[in-house]
Every structure is written in C-alpha cells, then in structure tokens.
Amino acid sequence: MPMNRIVVAGVSLAGLRTAEALRLEGFTGEIVMVGEEQLFPPYDRPPLSKEILKGLWQEDRGRLKVAENLDPTLILGHRVTALRASDNEVELDDGTVLTYDGLVIATGASPKMMGSIDTSIPGVHVLRTFPEAVALREAIGGSPKVVIIGAGWIGCEVAATCRDRGLDVTILEYFPQPLERTLGPIMGAWAGAMHRAHGVDLRCGVSVSGVSGEGRVERVDLADGTSVAADIVVLAIGVFPETKWLEGNGFDLENGVLCDETLQVVGASNIVAAGDVCRWPNKMFNRTMRVEHWSNAVEQAAVAAHTLIHPDEPKGYSAVPYVWSDQYDAKIQYVGTGGEYHSILEGSTEENKFVAAYATDGVLVGALCVNSPARMIKYKRFLTTAPQMDLIEENLP
Ligand SMILES: Cc1cc2nc3c(=O)[nH]c(=O)nc-3n(C[C@H](O)[C@H](O)[C@H](O)COP(=O)(O)OP(=O)(O)OC[C@H]3O[C@@H](n4cnc5c(N)ncnc54)[C@H](O)[C@@H]3O)c2cc1C
DSSP states (O other): OOOOEEEEEOOSHHHHHHHHHHHHTTOOSEEEEEESSOOSSOBOSGGGGTHHHHTOSOTTTTBOOOOTTOOOEEEESOOEEEEEGGGTEEEETTSOEEEOSEEEEOOOEEEOOOTTOOTTSTTEEOOSSHHHHHHHHHHTSSOOEEEEEOOSHHHHHHHHHHHHTTOEEEEEESSSSTTHHHHHHHHHHHHHHHHHHTTOEEEESOOEEEEEOSSSOOEEEETTSOEEEOSEEEEOSOEEEOOGGGTTSOOOOTTSEEBOTTSBBTTOTTEEEOGGGEEEEEGGGTEEEEOOSHHHHHHHHHHHHHHHHOTTSOOOOOOOOEEEEEETTEEEEEEEOOOEEEEEEEEETTTTEEEEEEEETTEEEEEEEESOHHHHHHHHHHHHHOOBHHHHHHTOO
C-alpha cells in the first residue's frame, strides 16, 4: 500500500523521535501528530523530578529538539479515543476521524491511581507532566511536610529533591525495601539506608488506605488505623500503558500493546509502536517486556519507523534496558533486567561508588552502577554477550 499519510498518536519522546526517523527513512508524505498535551516541542520528562523540581532550570530548558525537516501537521490538546484498524482510521475526542496509511502508537504511560485517593483534593499531587512538575515545585516552595506514597524511581527522586530543599519527608512503601522491584531486596536496602541517612522517614511494608483532611489533605491514613501528618502528598505508585483507545481491534493489550520483534503491532501490518506503551519480544533476554525508560523510547523509535517504511527489510529490536536516576550525591545507573543479586564486583557501598551484579544461573543479567558511569558502559557491553559470572570475577581489575 502506498504511504501518503502517517498518523503518530502521542507527541512526546517516542512519538517525536519516530516521526523524525520516518523522514530519515525517506518518507516524504504527511505526518499528522496527535497529542493530548499542548506543548510543542514536547519536553523531556527526566528533568521534571530533578532540575525542574529543584528550580534549577527555567521552564524552556528541557524541551526536546525537533529536526528541521520534520514538517508535521500538529493536532495538540486532543486525545485519540478510538482505533478502527480494519478501516485504517482513528477517532479523536472531538469526533474528528483521521484516516491513515501507517499508524505509530506512542501514547506512553500515565500514573496509576489509588481508588481511595482523590487526586483533585488540594495538596495531593502526581508527577508525569510539565504542569504537574511546576505545580509540585510551587507546592513545596514553603516548608511543607511532604509524604510520598511509593518508593519507585519517581518517589525516590522526589524525596531526594525535597530533602535537598530541607523539607520534612516521609516515604510510605508497600514493599519491604524501596526500589525493590528493580534492584531487589539487598540493593533496595542500600537505597533505603541512603534515604534514611539523608533524613527521610522511610516506612516500608506499610499499606495506605487513603488521605483525609478539612478542605485539603492533612494526613495519609494507613491500613493499620494510624495516620501520618502531611501538607503535600505525592502519589508515585507506578504507571500504566495508555492502550484503552486500542481496544476492540483484537490486539493483545496485556501490559502494553504486543508487537513483534520489528515493533509491528501483532495483528496489523501498517501499525507500529514505540516507547513506554510497547511490549515486544526482547531476544536478548528471551522474553517479552515493556520498558519505561528514556533510552528505550529513543531506540525503539528508529526501529518502528524503519518497519513502517521498509517492511520488506525487517530489523529486529533487541536491547539491554537502561535507566539512570539522580538521588542526593548518587548517580545511579541500572543496566539489564531481573535476576538475583549476586555480589558487589567493584568498589563498595561505603565509598558510595560501586558496581553490583545480578545473575541468573551463573550468567550476568544486570548491573547496578553507582557513581561509576564508565563502568556502566563496560557492563552494558558484557550484558550483550551474557558472560558467566565466574569469568567476569576472574578478570576483575
Ligand atoms: C518525572 C519523570 C522522570 C523520569 N526520569 C527518568 C530517568 O531519569 N531515566 C529514564 O531512563 N527514564 C526516566 N523517565 C521515563 C521516561 O521519561 C519515559 O520512559 C519516556 O518519557 C517515555 O516516552 P513515551 O513517548 O513513550 O511516553 P510519554 O512520555 O508518556 O508520552 C506519551 C504522550 O502521549 C500522550 N497521550 C497519551 N494517550 C494519548 C491519546 N489517547 N491520544 C493522544 N495523546 C495521548 C501523553 O499525553 C504523552 O504526551 C522519567 C519519567 C518521568 C515522568
């Protein structure tokens, strides 16, 4: 089918980079970009919980650069509400119907909510968008007592930023350790010790039942009947992939839209996906995964565009997931996925500079690098060849 018009749903990192890659692949037709958010160029999200929240960056910094030859047709401030794949059309929230020859799904992810917490109550915040980051920055401008629900990457970064500003911070986490789902219990405990050493009241293994107060939030209520005083509450319990609009097309939407190795949506030859919304078989780890990290969105964008424009020259996407996080004086980088904590291979937690290995059946599957950026590159390279742990240990510097 000739490609005259490609619709890109979602105008953020993955959507923008895929659109640019379409041009690099030689596409000269119309690129219609439909995004719920109003800002263009879109902004980068990692600085939201770091430089923007800290007040270090002016509002314009952190916008993504846009390739000069992109020439998009922009439809901003609108959601795509439905896809009719058999008719090659999408419908927007104002009833507009757009036909397409190719479609890029880049609708990312949105914060998970707790049914018992109304985020419209004054003092309750989530952090995914630029306006939400600005609202939270303004809210922590005095010296409020901040309670963060959830000790994942975002919750931990917000806690570190608030402590840097001298605020009274409590983290409430359901799991026994912060960051446990990524780092496991042992390195999660290291992260917990770091937050406590910086003055965070970190309470793990607790269950939140709701928030309460007169006209605004005043406390977070726990399932054991106690409560924690709060002026500001940040709900940071993870995200869910934005796939609702894809329902009714027979796609597998369990934890993201399922794609094949080339990022073509399974069941639709002219639709691809990239970024936080995409689940695909990562050959390097022999399983399907959905990755919520920046570099994944950028790398998938190039492959998704190639698949749409050159379906006859398939390129598979397999990659080592990578995430970074800045907390206090720790530059934290994690490469790989899953596996059991194995050992600290280099440095030590006392020095706040180390590499910890994760392994499955004696094979390296992940590495946590703290204040060791050069080592991270080396271990990322190791992961692509899946080396035995004993070989790595024999050759340590
Ligand atoms: C505060 C914060 C800090 C982060 N820090 C790091 C970090 O340090 N390191 C790291 O690796 N990663 C980090 N990330 C994750 C990284 O930013 C994401 O992986 C990346 O933004 C994913 O890009 P995306 O385009 O796939 O999705 P998104 O950025 O979620 O963009 C999706 C876009 O689609 C829009 N949309 C959704 N549904 C629809 C619809 N139906 N119709 C139209 N538009 C729609 C959304 O409004 C949004 O603009 C951070 C994320 C946040 C929120």
